[in-house]
Each structure stands twice: as C-alpha cells, then as structure tokens.
Amino acid sequence: MRNDALDSGVRRKTEKEKPMTTLIKICGLSTEATIDAAAKAGASHIGLVHFEKSPRHVTLEQAAKLRVRTPTSLKVVLLLVNASPVLTEQAYRAVRPDVIQFHGSETPEWLALVKKHMKVEVWKALGLRSAETLTNARRFDGIADRLLFDAPAQALPGGNGVAVDWSLLAGHQHLVPWGLAGGLDPDNVGEALAATHAPLVDVSSGVESAPGVKDMDKMARFCQAVADHDQRSHQA
Numbered sequence: 001m002r003n004d005a006l007d008s009g010v011r012r013k014t015e016k017e018k019p020m021t022t023l024i025k026i027c028g029l030s031t032e033a034t035i036d037a038a039a040k041a042g043a044s045h046i047g048l049v050h051f052e053k054s055p056r057h058v059t060l061e062q063a064a065k066l067r068v069r070t071p072t073s074l075k076v077v078l079l080l081v082n083a084s085p086v087l088t089e090q091a092y093r094a095v096r097p098d099v100i101q102f103h104g105s106e107t108p109e110w111l112a113l114v115k116k117h118m119k120v121e122v123w124k125a126l127g128l129r130s131a132e133t134l135t136n137a138r139r140f141d142g143i144a145d146r147l148l149f150d151a152p153a154q155a156l157p158g159g160n161g162v163a164v165d166w167s168l169l170a171g172h173q174h175l176v177p178w179g180l181a182g183g184l185d186p187d188n189v190g191e192a193l194a195a196t197h198a199p200l201v202d203v204s205s206g207v208e209s210a211p212g213v214k215d216m217d218k219m220a221r222f223c224q225a226v227a228d229h230d231q232r233s234h235q236a
C-alpha cells in the first residue's frame with residue numbers, strides 16, 4: 001500500500017523531511033471488484049458519484065453497500081453536484097463517506113454549513129480556466145479541506161476526460177491542500193505530476209474502457225505511473 005503518508009498538499013518536502021507519496025483518487029467506481037482492484041493498485045481514495053446525469057451514477061443504496069464493503073485502506077469520497085440540503089443530508093446519513101466532493105457551483109458558505117453539521121471532509125472541485133480561477137479559489141481557504149482543479153464543465157460538470165492547462169498550476173503557491181483532476185490517464189499522469197507537483201491526482205474516464213466501465217488494468221497502470229513518478233522525485 002502506498003497511502004501511508006497523508007500529504008497536506010501545501011508543501012511537498014523540506015530538506016529534512018521524507019518526500020511525500022502522491023495520493024490517488026480513482027473516481028466513478030460502481031462495483032466491488034473495481035474497489036478491490038483500486039485498493040490492490042495502491043489508490044488512497046475511491047469516488048462514488050451520486051449524480052443522475054453521469055454514466056457513473058450510483059444510487060444511495062448502492063453507494064452505502066459499496067461503502068461498507070470498501071477496505072479500510074481506502075477513503076471513500078461521495079461526489080455530489082449542486083445537491084439540495086435535503087439530498088446532501090440523506091446522502092451523508094446513508095453513505096457515511098470520509099469526504100464529500102462538491103462538483104457544481106456550491107458556495108464557500110454552503111461548504112462551511114456542511115462542515116459544521118456533518119463529520120466529513122469537504123472538497124471543492126473548481127473548473128480551472130485561467131489564473132483568475134486560482135485567485136477566486138482563495139474564497140475557500142480555511143473552509144474546504146481540499147481543492148480539486150478540473151477542466152471547466154463541458155456536457156457534464158466533470159468526468160469528461162478533458163485536461164486542465166497544467167502550466168497555470170506550475171509554481172502556484174497553494175495555501176490549502178489540493179489535487180489535480182481532468183483528463184489524466186496512465187500515459188500522461190507522470191508528465192502532469194512533473195509539471196504541477198500535485199499532492200493528489202484524481203482520475204475517472206482515463207481508466208475506463210467505456211463511459212462508466214472501469215478497466216482494472218488501466219487502474220493498475222495509472223497507480224504504477226504515479227509510483228514511478230514518486231520514485232523518480234525521491235531520487236532527485
């Protein structure tokens with residue numbers, strides 16, 4: 001397992017510190033077999049999507065069953081898109097995720113309210129268009145437990161396999177933990193990490209054989225590519 005070190009995401013390493021291991025979230029899982037494969041491959045987080053328009057949608061009942069069945073080495077992230085307060089609370093009670101990922105136009109005030117009432121980490125996904133997005137992201141400082149930078153919304157708010165402009169993140173001073181999402185796959189994740197030094201990478205369509213169908217071989221290759229990157233940077 002590679003997920004022993006929880007990187008704050010703010011610093012990668014200092015001279016005397018051990019270099020950190022990149023966290024890996026594999027999103028949009030819907031079967032026990034793929035959850036087991038994610039654990040075996042070395043992911044740190046799995047994502048369950050509760051959003052009816054997504055090909056990766058799982059009902060709250062399915063999500064609750066998968067959650068209970070998930071090995072303790074994996075943190076469970078429940079993904080919601082502009083869910084109502086009632087649905088958010090229902091989803092939290094049914095699934096008891098470790099994290100709720102908000103992937104719509106949710107506000108800092110809404111995330112703060114969720115954090116106040118639910119024992120859960122709150123992550124906010126933001127569509128990274130320009131440097132201005134990074135400035136606007138400061139609204140979530142001290143509220144979101146992690147920011148995820150994804151490509152701007154297309155047909156769906158996420159899960160579109162579209163990469164962000166990594167150069168926008170290169171050298172950016174992050175004040176809160178963060179992660180890179182959008183269009184990652186086994187062949188480009190090493191380059192993405194070298195360009196951005198992301199402490200967490202989040203992948204969905206890049207490890208699928210068809211929309212909503214996870215490919216366990218691609219999942220393993222993705223995690224191996226991240227491990228290879230980590231090893232290279234530990235040696236540097």
Ligand SMILES: O=C(O)c1ccccc1N[C@@H]1O[C@H](COP(=O)(O)O)[C@@H](O)[C@H]1O
Pocket residue numbers: 027028047049051054055056079081103125148150156157158159160161162181182183184202203204205206
């Ligand atoms: O995966 C989905 O279907 C999805 C639906 C609605 C919002 C977000 C969704 N997925 C998230 O999108 C990003 C990037 O996905 P991809 O790797 O480009 O396919 C990731 O955070 C997923 O968690």
